[in-house]
Amino acid sequence: MDLGGLLQDRVVLVTGKGGTGKTTYASAIALLLAARGRRTVLCELDSQRPSLTGVFGREPDFHPLRVAPNLDVCNLTWPHTLVAYLERMIRVGPIVKAILSNEMVRRFLDFTPGANEIVTLSVLADLREKYDVVVVDMPASGHAFSLLDITRSALGLFRAGPVRARVEELRVMIQAPTSRMVLVALPEEMVVNETLETLARLQGGQLLGGKPIVVLNRAIAPSLSAAEKTLLDRLSAEAAPGDAEEFVAAGRWDRVLEESAAEAQTRITEALGEAPILVPPSGVGGNPREVVRSVAIQLGRHLGVSKHDFTWGA
Amino acid sequence: MMDLDAWLAKTKLVVCVGSGGVGKTTTAAAIGLRGALKGRKAIVLTIDPAKRLANSLGLDAMGGEPTRIDLSALPDAGGELWAMMLDSRGTFDALIANVSPSPEARDRILKNHIYRNMADAFAGSQDYMATEKLYDLASAGRWDLVVLDTPPVKNALDFLESPGKVVTFLDERILSWFLAPYERKNVWGGRLLAGTSAFMFKLLGYVFGKEFLDDLAEFLQDFRGLYDGFRHRHQAVMSMMRATDTSFVTVCAPNESSIDVARFFQVELAKRDLPRAGVVVNQVHRCDAADDDANAALGAAVARLSTDLPPATAATLLARLGRAHVRLRALVEAEHALAGSLRAAAKGGGFYQEVPRIEGEVHDLTSLRAVGEYLFGAPAEEA
Numbered sequence: 001m002d003l004g005g006l007l008q009d010r011v012v013l014v015t016g017k018g019g020t021g022k023t024t025y026a027s028a029i030a031l032l033l034a035a036r037g038r039r040t041v042l043c044e045l046d047s048q049r050p051s052l053t054g055v056f057g058r059e060p061d062f063h064p065l066r067v068a069p070n071l072d073v074c075n076l077t078w079p080h081t082l083v084a085y086l087e088r089m090i091r092v093g094p095i096v097k098a099i100l101s102n103e104m105v106r107r108f109l110d111f112t113p114g115a116n117e118i119v120t121l122s123v124l125a126d127l128r129e130k131y132d133v134v135v136v137d138m139p140a141s142g143h144a145f146s147l148l149d150i151t152r153s154a155l156g157l158f159r160a161g162p163v164r165a166r167v168e169e170l171r172v173m174i175q176a177p178t179s180r181m182v183l184v185a186l187p188e189e190m191v192v193n194e195t196l197e198t199l200a201r202l203q204g205g206q207l208l209g210g211k212p213i214v215v216l217n218r219a220i221a222p223s224l225s226a227a228e229k230t231l232l233d234r235l236s237a238e239a240a241p242g243d244a245e246e247f248v249a250a251g252r253w254d255r256v257l258e259e260s261a262a263e264a265q266t267r268i269t270e271a272l273g274e275a276p277i278l279v280p281p282s283g284v285g286g287n288p289r290e291v292v293r294s295v296a297i298q299l300g301r302h303l304g305v306s307k308h309d310f311t312w313g314a
Numbered sequence: 315m316m317d318l319d320a321w322l323a324k325t326k327l328v329v330c331v332g333s334g335g336v337g338k339t340t341t342a343a344a345i346g347l348r349g350a351l352k353g354r355k356a357i358v359l360t361i362d363p364a365k366r367l368a369n370s371l372g373l374d375a376m377g378g379e380p381t382r383i384d385l386s387a388l389p390d391a392g393g394e395l396w397a398m399m400l401d402s403r404g405t406f407d408a409l410i411a412n413v414s415p416s417p418e419a420r421d422r423i424l425k426n427h428i429y430r431n432m433a434d435a436f437a438g439s440q441d442y443m444a445t446e447k448l449y450d451l452a453s454a455g456r457w458d459l460v461v462l463d464t465p466p467v468k469n470a471l472d473f474l475e476s477p478g479k480v481v482t483f484l485d486e487r488i489l490s491w492f493l494a495p496y497e498r499k500n501v502w503g504g505r506l507l508a509g510t511s512a513f514m515f516k517l518l519g520y521v522f523g524k525e526f527l528d529d530l531a532e533f534l535q536d537f538r539g540l541y542d543g544f545r546h547r548h549q550a551v552m553s554m555m556r557a558t559d560t561s562f563v564t565v566c567a568p569n570e571s572s573i574d575v576a577r578f579f580q581v582e583l584a585k586r587d588l589p590r591a592g593v594v595v596n597q598v599h600r601c602d603a604a605d606d607d608a609n610a611a612l613g614a615a616v617a618r619l620s621t622d623l624p625p626a627t628a629a630t631l632l633a634r635l636g637r638a639h640v641r642l643r644a645l646v647e648a649e650h651a652l653a654g655s656l657r658a659a660a661k662g663g664g665f666y667q668e669v670p671r672i673e674g675e676v677h678d679l680t681s682l683r684a685v686g687e688y689l690f691g692a693p694a695e696e697a
Contacts, residue, residue: 018334019571089521099517104491108518140334157431161523189675190335227627228634234619244612246602247635252673253599254638 001213001274003302007036009178009210010128013147015138016184017194021217021295023051024288025184026137028296032303034070035310038132044075045120045139045147052137054288056312064127068312072131076123078116082109084126085119089162114157117150121170128173144181145198148174148207180210185276187219187257187264196271214268214276217295219261221280229255277302316665318690321591322349325561327452327554328461328591331583332565333575337596340676341565341669342463343371343397344685349459350385350395351683356459357396357451361444371397371679378404380451387679396457405443408450413543423540428533441465449551489538496531561591564663566656568598568649577659584663592664594689595653597671601642657695666695 006012006029014026030042041064044050052075053059056067062080064072079100086096099105109115127134138144151171158164173179181202185195195214202212224232232255235248261278268276282294297307322328322345330342342358349356357380371383378401385391407424414420423429444464452460495515519527554560562583566576576593583590612635620628657666669688676682 019569086521090517095517099514099521102514104488105514105518107488108492153431157428158523158526159529160525162520163522163526188335224634225627225630227623228631231616231620231623231627231631235615238615238619243605243608244615246604246608247612247639250601250639250642251631251635253601253642254634256673 001272001277003213003277003299005180005210006033006213006303007038009180010133010176011124011174011179012133012135012182013138013144013180013208014136014182014184015140015144015198017186017191018140020184020186020191021291022140022184023055023137024292024295025182025215025217025299026135027052027055027292028299029182030071030073030135031068031292031296031310031312032300032305033133033135034068035300035305036303038070040071040133040135041127041131042071042073042135042137043124043127044073044137045143046078046081046116047075047139050075051288055292057289068310071312074127076120078119081119081123082115085122088122088126089166114150114154117147118154118163118167118170121147121150121174122166125170125173145201145207174207175205175209177209179208181208181212183212183214185214185216185264185268187216187261189260192264192267195268199271212272214272215299216261216264216268216276216278218281219265219278220257221278222258222262224255224258316592316695317693318665318667319348319352321561321665322459322690323352324559325591326459326559327448327557327561328459329448329464329555329560329562330462330565331464331562331579333572336565336567336572337669337676338565339463340682340685341563341594341596341689342461344682344689345563346395346397346459346461347391347679347682348686348690349461350393351388351391351686353392354459355394355396355457356461357398357457358461358463359398359400359444359447359451360463361400361465368399380456383679385679388683398451400444400447402443405447409443409446409547410540413540413547415539415543419536419539422536426533426536428529429537432533445551446547449547449554452554453550486541489534489541493531493534493538496528496535555588558589560589562588563591564593565596566593567596568652570652573652573656576656580659580663590663593656593666595656595666595668598649598653598668599642599646600670601639601646603643604639667692 012026012029014022014029016022026042030040034040042052044052044060050060052073056073058065058067060073060075062074062077064074067073083096083100086099087093090096090099124134124136138147151167151174154167155164155171158167181198183195183198185191199212199214202208205211232248232251235244236252265275265278277299279295279298282291293307296305296310300306300309328342328345330338330345332338339360342360346356346358378399380396380398383395383397385395410423411420414423441464444462448460448462451457491511494511515527562579564576564579564583566572573595580590580593613632616628616632620631653668667689669685672681672684674681676685
C-alpha cells in the first residue's frame, strides 16, 4: 500500500475502533505532512479531554495553535463551532449573539438532529480553505460515519434554504478524491471485523472520494519456523512440564501475537485488494509523545521523511 | 472481601459500561450464564457480539427477538439463558407506538417527513435504544435477571441522557413558544407574533430557511400528543436505573486508555447517584517470574523433545522463549501498576475483580463459564 497519495490530500479523517491508536496516527501523519511542507492543521472533534494534549504538551483550543513548523492543532468544541457557522451565515456579530442568548433558540439548536455534525463539517471546510490539508483525529468509526452521513440525511431534512445549500457544498468537499479516511486497526478479531465493516461502507466512494488507507498497528512479523512450532507444541503438550510452564506460556502468547497479526493481514488484504501498512509495536511504553515519534519514523519511510526532518514542541 | 454470587443473587438488572474492545460483551454474557447456572431466568441484551461468541450463543439466527440459548451442554444449569441483539430502528418505532395516545397519532408521526429523517438519527443512537429495550425486558416479567452490554459511547453516560434530551426539548414551554406563530396563523390567518419572538423567528428563518421551520412546526404539532408518553417513559427508565436491585458494572482492560475511561465512569456514576456494583478488569496477563530451577527444567525438556528436529531448533526456541518471557513479565508488571491506580481511584465504588486473559478466544459456553469462574469464583476485593 502506498502512502504517497496523502501528499495531495486536503482532508484526512483518521479513525478506527477505540484504543487502536487513532490519536497517535493522526499526529504522526500531520507531523509528516508538515515536514513535507504542507501547511497542516490537526483537529480533534469536541473532545472534553483532548488526547492531543499528551502528544504536543499543550491543550488544543478552538483557535489553531502552532506546535511545529507548518503544523497547527485545534479542538473543534461546541458551541464555538456553532458560533463560527452562524457568523458565516449571518455575518453580523451582534445578531449572532442575540440568537445564541435566547434560551429557546439554544435548546432548539441543541436538539435539531445533525446540527452538531453540520456545523463541525462546515468548520472543517473553512479550515480546508486556510490550510493545505486538514487532518482529523476522529473519535471512532461510527462517529465518522454520522459526520459523513449527514451530508445525505440533511438533504432530506432541509428541502430548501441556506442549510441545504451549505450541506451541498460540504458534500462536494468530502466526495472529492482528495478527501480520505485512514483506518487504524489492531490484530484482534473484533477490531478487524469493524475495519472490514467500515471498508464495506466506504466501497464505491459514495461517501468519501479518496481510497481508504488501512494501517495495521502493533503487528508482529512472523518469525517462528515450522520446527520451532513443532517443539513449542510438544512442550505445551507435556503433561507435567514442571517449573518451565511460565516459559512455555510466554512462548504460546508470543505465537498467538504473531498468528493473529498474520490472520488480520490476510483478512484486510482480501477486503482492500492490497496489503495494509504494517507497523510493529513501538516498544517505547506509554509516553504518547515517544509513541508518536516512533510511529512517525515508521511511516516516514513511506513518505520520504527521515527522522531528522520533523521536530515539535519543547 | 466480597462474594459476587451473593451480589448477583440480589440483583435484577446489570448494566455493563466501559470503552470498546475490553471484553464487555463477554463479561455481560458470563454474568448472564452465571445467573442461569444458579437457577435464574437470565437474558443478555447485546449490541455487537464477536462473531464466534454470537454463533455459539445462537445469535446469528435471530433478528432482534429474544432467543433461548441451548444449555444442554451444561447439565448443572438449573435456570434459563436468553440473548438478543439490539434492533435500533425496530425499537424506535415500537417506542413511538408505545407513547402515542392513539393509532391515528402514531400513523401521522410515522408518515411525517421530518420524523422519517430524524428517526434515523435517533435510532442511530444505539445507546438510547438500548436503554429503551432494557426497560421493556426488565418490565416484561419473563426474566428475573437482565444484563445489558452497552455500546461504546463517546461521552460516557450519554445513553442515560438521550431520553432526557427529547423530554427537555419537547416540554410544553418550548412547544408553545415554537408553535405560537403557526397556531395563531391558523385562527387569524396571519402571524400575530410580536417583539422578541418575532425577531427570533425571522433570524431562525434566516439560518435554517423558512421551509424547514414550516416542516418542523407541522412535525411538532403532531408530536405534541406524544410528549406525556415520552415523559412518563423517561421517568420510569430513570427510576429503574436507580433501583436498589440495579447494578452498574464498569468493565475495562489493563491499558491506560480503557482504565482512564473506567475511572471516569466510576466518577460519573457516583455523580448521578447510580448504583455502582464494582469494577472488572478483563484480559489481565499472568506470568510468574522464573528461577534457576525453571531454566534448568526448560533446558532439559527442550533437549529431550527436540532430538528429531533440525539441530539449531532447540537453541533458537530457548532464546525465543527467554525473550518472550522477559517481555511478558514486563507487560504483567506494567498492567499491575495500572490496575493499582484504578483500585485506588475506585475506592468505595464496590468490588474490584481481575479476570485473566483466556488462551484462545471465548467462543463457546464452556469457555464462557470459565470466565464466570474467574469472575465469581474467587472472592473479590472491596475496592
